[in-house]
Amino acid sequence: MMEVLLRLLVTQVILLALATSFVSCYDPNPLQDFCVAASETNRVFVNGKFCKDPKSVTANDFSYSGLNIARNTTNFLGSNVTTVDVNKIPGLNTLGVSLARLDFAQGGQNPPHIHPRATEILVVTKGKLLVGFVSSNQDNNRLFYKVLKRGDVFVFPIGLIHFQMNVRRTRAVAFAGFGSQNPGTIRIADAVFGSNPSIPQEVLAKAFQLDVKLVRFLHIVFGPPLW
Template identity: 70%
Template sequence: MKGVHNILVALALLALASSLASAYDPSPLQDFCVALDDIKNGVFVNGKFCKDPKRVTANDFFFSGLNIPGNTGNAVGSNVTTVNVDTLPGLNTLGVSIVRIDFAPYGGLNPPHIHPRGTEVLVVLEGTLLVGFVSSNQDNNRLFTKVLNKGDVFVFPIGMIHFQLNIGKTPAVAFAGLSGQNPGVITIANATFGSDPPINPDVLTKAFMLDKNVVQYLQSKF
């Protein structure tokens, strides 16, 4: 019964994200455009080559595995299982994707990040999460935050820095629908302190008002 509930939640998220998608991804001009890695006899559409429709099968629209918990034994205590156009070719041109996020007990964190090409609608399946996003400079960087419990939903607008933190004593699980076939993700700390090649420490020292040794230490961590 729990598995059926998870599937229904995922479908609802996909439907909602699909309604948001029209503002960001181009509307398809065909029934489907299954992404194809082999460009021979393919047609290039929206960043991917399309498979010959006559060769498309049900498996092109199928993904299995969102019932499997992700490994949270890492530095941040979270794991994101992503289903986008790269893992499910049938999503190409449809403007929607989905993720499963697993959190380790108390302290599991999906670090501050942005999706440059998609709004996110998140629902908590298990556990208790502290979530939030920060608005733009134009809106004075206001923090919108909420504690979510099982069954609660929260929306993170496209391009806004946002996060999720497990504040419960048990593992937490959330699913999220995104309004983009490949919404992208930029983790703020990784991009800032782990860029390749590294950003000049003088830039980060002044931007974050930190001692240069602290900046260099943080860069070494990434």
């Protein structure tokens, strides 16, 4: 009798486990070799890109040239970020990776920003960079920073504010990989003081403990051109 009850119990456990696995199963990976991004379709949007007919895919859909070329850094930030995402390489669609080249003039910086959809891993190939990120409020907004030289690598967790700055008198170059085909970028100052329409000045003045006149000035600096 005990043996029969034990078998019934084991059978129920196995059935429960199978039922649970069937309910929670899903496809964590792409269901085909590739899904090269096709041209936009009018009035239809998807979370990503439409796929080309595989028969029309060529090697050019998986390639991009020019990351060996130094970029122009004669701007007020003294930096230039060349992003190679799914919009540059259609073959990245559904693959969850992308790349960027970062050029820095003397004293140039990539100001505090976030990537809402990707973790970033950065390697310095020329010069020295001061890099860092800030943890969340739950971790008391701790700053993790380090000076990187050629060959050093640093990781910026997804969604956290981070920055890079050239700390040498020569140009600096770095390359970054992202865990998304389209990581996105939100520069903090641009988003806060340059939104369209503008965040009310009273909100920003209280949030940053600033005079309303200074907030008005920052709206002019970071906002869209007035002409």
